Amino acid sequence: MDIYMVRAKKIVTVSNAGTIKDGAMLIENEKIVEIGTWEILRKQYSSIQVIDYTNYVITPSLVDCHTHLLEFAPTSLYPVTPQTHFIAGKAILFHALSSGITALGEQICGHPLCDFRVEDYRKAIHGIPLNVSFATTSISIGFENIAHFSSITQSVAVHKKDLIDPFLVKQIAKESDYPGENIFINATPANFTINEVPKAGEIIYSIEEMKEIVDIYHQLGKKIGVHVAGKEGIKMALAAGVDVLHHAHGITDELIERASILGIQIVATPMGGTHLTPNSPMEILRFVNQNISVSISTDAYLPPYPEVSWLPFKDQSLKGPDQLMLIAYPSMQLLKENNYDENAILALLTNNPATILGKENQFGRLEKGLDANFLVAEGIPGLEITEPEKIKRVYYQGKMVIDRT
Structure with a gap:
């Protein structure tokens, strides 16, 4: 169908229109053409075919702006070889799509087992109904002898001095689509156990050096994001002028206030991702209270941080994008208890991460002129539902790509 209308019990637009009860949306050629109440739109477009979803809620589809699904996940989850790596990767992407996610922010860090170029990852997503933005990065892994890699040097390890070489930094920056984990201020534990990465956090x-790297990105007209945790690292990131903090575990109230003044965006990862305790619901509430644009992301595939009270996980098996709603739920509930509107709450999984990706004028809200990326679900994702099975249909650019009805 090139043109059709959908009707729902309510449409949570995550736009200035707020929530529209007994709402309708006109879709034509992949875009939202009109959105409003059923009563008004049915009169204006009486001859248009209608798909009745009056038992369901329609929301924007989800955006996970910090993932490792194509580079690290295949080798972590499956016995792949270079010949089968991207077959597994496509299956992982489909799993994300079936969980209501139609846009991803994917990190390409350099991996000792994956001698792929950035172009290989870009080619791998062709034909998949997902919008994928790539952040090209360098990475430092906290082994006893800290290991450094980069997206440009691929599977070849580099030295710390290479990470600050202006030529390499420029190459990484030029390839990057958005401010993901472009550099790791702290050595990461990655997916390893504590015993294997004793220098995680260093x-x-x-x-x-940070200021020189940030200047290179900004001179190229690029924003820069950083993997960072702990007071010292976060303080350094803010002083250097970075644009996006990924994780920001261990941030203090003083640094939250400073980040707000500077207009910094934060990608919160309640499941883990650094050497410190991940973002708690109360911490995410403090971000929002300070008017910081905060996104919640999985950093998948990731072993959950052990013994965190707000997460239900009983082991450290790797968790994927199907957990996005579940890990967001405690924070979204706390925001609701503090009288935030459901549209502002859902923005943490839709519009805010779309903005991180630089795609806020393309998707993340249900608004005239934007891509028709939306979900038909039993409730509001992350706020009222946490199971992907309760997302009945997923639409990407106006086409139904997942059907559980």
Whole structure:
């Protein structure tokens, strides 16, 4: 169908229109053409075919702006070879799509087992109904001898001095689509156990080195995001002028206030991702209270941080994008208890991460002129439902790509 209308019990637009009860949306050629009440739109477009979803809620589809689904996940989950790596990767992407996610922010860090170019990852997503933005990065892994890799040097390990070489930094920056984990201020534990990464958390850069790297990105007209945790690292990131903090575990109230003043965006990862305790619901509430644009992301595939009270996980098996609603649920509930509107709450999984990706004028809200990326579900994702099975249909650019009805 090139043109059709959908009707729902309510449409949570995550736009200035708010929630529209007994709402309708006109879709034509992949875009939202009109959105409003059923009473008004049915009169204006009486001859248009209608798909009746009056037992369901329609919302924007989800955006997970910090993932490792194509580079690290295949080798972590499956016995792949270079010949089968992207077959597994496509299955993983489909799993994300079936969980209501139609846009991803994917990190390409450099991996000792994956000698692929950035172009290989871009080619791998062709034909998949997902919008994928790639952040090209360097990475430092907290082994006893800290290991450094980059998206440009692929499977070849590099030295710390290479990470600050202006030529390599420029190459990484030029390839990057958005401010993901472009550099790791702290060495990461990655997917390894504590015993394997004793130097996880160690700070890699000086403030002078950080400022030089940030300047290179900004001179190229690029925003820069950083993997960071702990007071010292976060303080350094803010002083260096970065644009996006990924994780920001261990942030203090003073640094939250400073980030707000500077207009910094934060990608919160309640499941883990650094050497410190991940973002709690109360911490995410503090971000929102300070008017920080915060996104919740999985950092998948990831072993959950052990013994965190707000997560239901009983083991450290790797968790994927199907957990996005579940890990967001405690924070979204706390925001509701603090009288935030459901549209503002859902923005943490839709419009805010779309903005991180630089795609806020393309998707993340249900608004005239934007892509028709939306969900038909039993409730509001992350706020009222947490199971992907309760998402009955997923639409991407106006086409139904997942059907559980």
